[in-house]
Amino acid sequence: MRKGIHPENYRMVAFKDMSNEDVFLTRSTVDTKETLEVDGVEYPLVKLEISRTSHPFYTGKSKLIDAAGRIDKFKTKYAKFKKD
16 A cells, blocks of 8 residues: 555544444544444444445345435426326
8 A cells, every 4th residue: 555645543433324223333534523422432423324234235125215205306396297
């Protein structure tokens, strides 16, 4: 590896899957202002929409997540172009 191109500020960070509340710790350089206490130790927190514990590829379960109504909004917007 080339010297001087990789960050030096690696630290333990908590990543939380917001769809199933799963938390895992790993080393990262990500900046965040939120923290989370895990086993009595406070870690920087990164919130995730989806992770290995909720992704259909890894869980084998197909699940449609449409909290913002994006699919309905798309269908309504483009319904006028529908060919009958």
